[in-house]
Amino acid sequence: MTAKPPREGKRPTIADVARAAGVAPAIVSRALSPSRRPVSLEKKERVLKAAAELGYHQNPLARGLATKSIDLVAVIINYLSDLSDLDLFDPLLDAIQSLGKQAILIRVGRTKRIDDFLRNSLSYHVHAALVFSDFADAGEVRALFHSDNVLMLNGRSDAESARIRVDEESGIGELVRHARGRGVGSAALVTGRASSLVEEARIGAYRRACAAVGIRLLSETGGDYSYGSGIKAAATIAAALPDAVFCTSDSMAMGVMDALGRENRRPPADYLLYGFDAVEKGNFAAYDISSVGFDRSALVAGILAYLRAPEEFSAAGLDIPTRFIARGTG
Amino acid sequence: MTAKPPREGKRPTIADVARAAGVAPAIVSRALSPSRRPVSLEKKERVLKAAAELGYHQNPLARGLATKSIDLVAVIINYLSDLSDLDLFDPLLDAIQSLGKQAILIRVGRTKRIDDFLRNSLSYHVHAALVFSDFADAGEVRALFHSDNVLMLNGRSDAESARIRVDEESGIGELVRHARGRGVGSAALVTGRASSLVEEARIGAYRRACAAVGIRLLSETGGDYSYGSGIKAAATIAAALPDAVFCTSDSMAMGVMDALGRENRRPPADYLLYGFDAVEKGNFAAYDISSVGFDRSALVAGILAYLRAPEEFSAAGLDIPTRFIARGTG
DNA sequence: CTGTTAGCGCTTTCAC
DNA sequence: GTGAAAGCGCTAACAG
Numbered sequence A, B: 001m002t003a004k005p006p007r008e009g010k011r012p013t014i015a016d017v018a019r020a021a022g023v024a025p026a027i028v029s030r031a032l033s034p035s036r037r038p039v040s041l042e043k044k045e046r047v048l049k050a051a052a053e054l055g056y057h058q059n060p061l062a063r064g065l066a067t068k069s070i071d072l073v074a075v076i077i078n079y080l081s082d083l084s085d086l087d088l089f090d091p092l093l094d095a096i097q098s099l100g101k102q103a104i105l106i107r108v109g110r111t112k113r114i115d116d117f118l119r120n121s122l123s124y125h126v127h128a129a130l131v132f133s134d135f136a137d138a139g140e141v142r143a144l145f146h147s148d149n150v151l152m153l154n155g156r157s158d159a160e161s162a163r164i165r166v167d168e169e170s171g172i173g174e175l176v177r178h179a180r181g182r183g184v185g186s187a188a189l190v191t192g193r194a195s196s197l198v199e200e201a202r203i204g205a206y207r208r209a210c211a212a213v214g215i216r217l218l219s220e221t222g223g224d225y226s227y228g229s230g231i232k233a234a235a236t237i238a239a240a241l242p243d244a245v246f247c248t249s250d251s252m253a254m255g256v257m258d259a260l261g262r263e264n265r266r267p268p269a270d271y272l273l274y275g276f277d278a279v280e281k282g283n284f285a286a287y288d289i290s291s292v293g294f295d296r297s298a299l300v301a302g303i304l305a306y307l308r309a310p311e312e313f314s315a316a317g318l319d320i321p322t323r324f325i326a327r328g329t330g
Numbered sequence C: 001c002t003g004t005t006a007g008c009g010c011t012t013t014c015a016c
Numbered sequence D: 001g002t003g004a005a006a007g008c009g010c011t012a013a014c015a016g
Helices: A014-021 A025-032 A041-054 A060-067 A083-098 A138-144 A168-181 A197-213 A227-238 A250-261 A296-308 B014-021 B025-032 B041-054 B060-067 B083-098 B138-144 B168-181 B197-213 B227-238 B250-261 B296-308
Strands: A070-077 A102-107 A126-131 A150-152 A162-167 A186-191 A216-222 A244-247 A272-274 A291-294 A318-325 B070-077 B102-107 B126-131 B150-152 B162-167 B186-191 B216-222 B244-247 B272-274 B291-294 B318-325
Touching (some): A014 A025, A014 A041, A025 A041, A060 A070, A083 A102, A083 B102, A102 B083, A162 A168, A162 A296, A168 A244, A168 A318, A186 A197, A186 A227, A186 A250, A216 A227, A227 A244, A227 A250, A244 A250, A250 A272, A296 A318, B014 B025, B025 B041, B060 B070, B070 B083, B083 B102, B083 B250, B083 B296, B162 B168, B168 B272, B186 B197, B197 B216, B227 B244, B227 B250, B250 B272, B291 B296
Parallel strands (some): A126 A150, A150 A162, A162 A318, A186 A244, A244 A272, B070 B126, B126 B150, B150 B162
Antiparallel strands (some): A102 B102, B291 B318
């Protein structure tokens, strides 16, 4: 009885539903909207029924075009490479999806040209962007996104941007004091890419903490967070083994442990070894490395709160405390 | 001098560019299209210049609505949890982005209700879907996506679907023969979720290979691929230690190694230990586990070829061979 | 509460 | 080669 039946082979549109339910398209739009909009209960039911019968599903592209927003969250990272990434991104994906949104994972790599990933791409129109990569500061990122909903997790926030910071200073302080308490007088520091703000802060925290308790930092060796770079870094350290080795990732600590192990230097007997991240998925018996960790579920919860209501997110940002986690090596 | 200047605070549209260049909007669309469309060279240059000056960028939502396609690739996984995931997804993301597309990572978890992640979501309109998760067979997946471009990597393809298969039988055969060659007469098998087709095939391959060379399988213990489940599985095995333990993931093998190590049973002296996946990022000196691996870059290259030209992708699918990788434990 | 109307920004006929 | 016009499917604004 419909003037224009839904075309075969095509997905039904809001117009098809409207026709089937005998109402105007706008009514269908309202009835199907998640937010409560004025529709009489009776028509709403007719619409819902018709939609179900036709197997109607909204076209997000059309809605996005009309509303200028889209249920997509951009997650901007440098790489997906470290054990600690698994611990974080799996629950994060779950959290994003629990909001009915989906995550578009943008891997920047070492490129500076983040623009290329964003211009002309959907990222431009995402509901929010979570910036883990340290490629750009808050201002740049805001300019790059159509959305102002940018959450900085890379330490490069400014006054206008939302941010969550993992307060590493606290955990590092604990760790260093712990080492001092065990008689450590000298140490080596194995670092990641110093160009990252987060890493820079981390290194600074180690220096200050060591100075504060009177531990001499004999050397600082640059790595890239990986196991392999830990192995390499050990070469520098082996010459004059300090009382302790501090590494800014667990993976590097594992590398240091194995490289020094080849010369029969083992923690905690011959030196104390400390990692960073306290990865769950990497806490293997053979590498029971003391580390600095934080409550990842608290971080995910913070991100979730932001995504739920970016406007209401604390202007002061959120700080996640870290703590020293004593394990076998120190 | 323009009748209607580009509105302040709004991103310029194709109409703004058209006005600035003194041509029709359709010309702008053609000039800016990556595929060669009829536009005089002179106008094309005017358009390009105007676009650059205005800082014009295409709105992908509008284009998507008009063309019914979008530069997004859905990657459907169960979890992001294993070490081997890092080895695969990092280069895969890079590859997808190198095509000018972006990846939307859909984590299904153990839900059967994949629909919820797709209906009303952008996933519906993606250029292609890469299915690693074993939640659904090829037919279901095609029905769920607006696109027919579904690449099955989960072993659940059918005659109509594209597929890439990692041929695990070959590597497992090699591995088992290697064990036999080292005098193994009995073995235990530690498996992942048997409900997965891939895992089912893997288990079958071990059984057949063992039968073929005359190795008795004393036990089969179910795990979930994780280190922790390897630890648990070891309890079953410890009672009557076989000559070899075959695990269907490296992580489980690491767990078995540590659990048996607590009873001073170490590979390769007390038993031979074999993992699966040959993860790069997890090849730590303390866990130098013999394993089955494959060329991940070949897999990524295959996926890339599919994404470039889904229509032309071999109807026969692609098989990636695996091979035994001898390391310290067997 | 309801329906009409006018877009959102782009691509694509289809005449010229 | 060019441009007008008609959508793509949806939502928002505005009368009724």
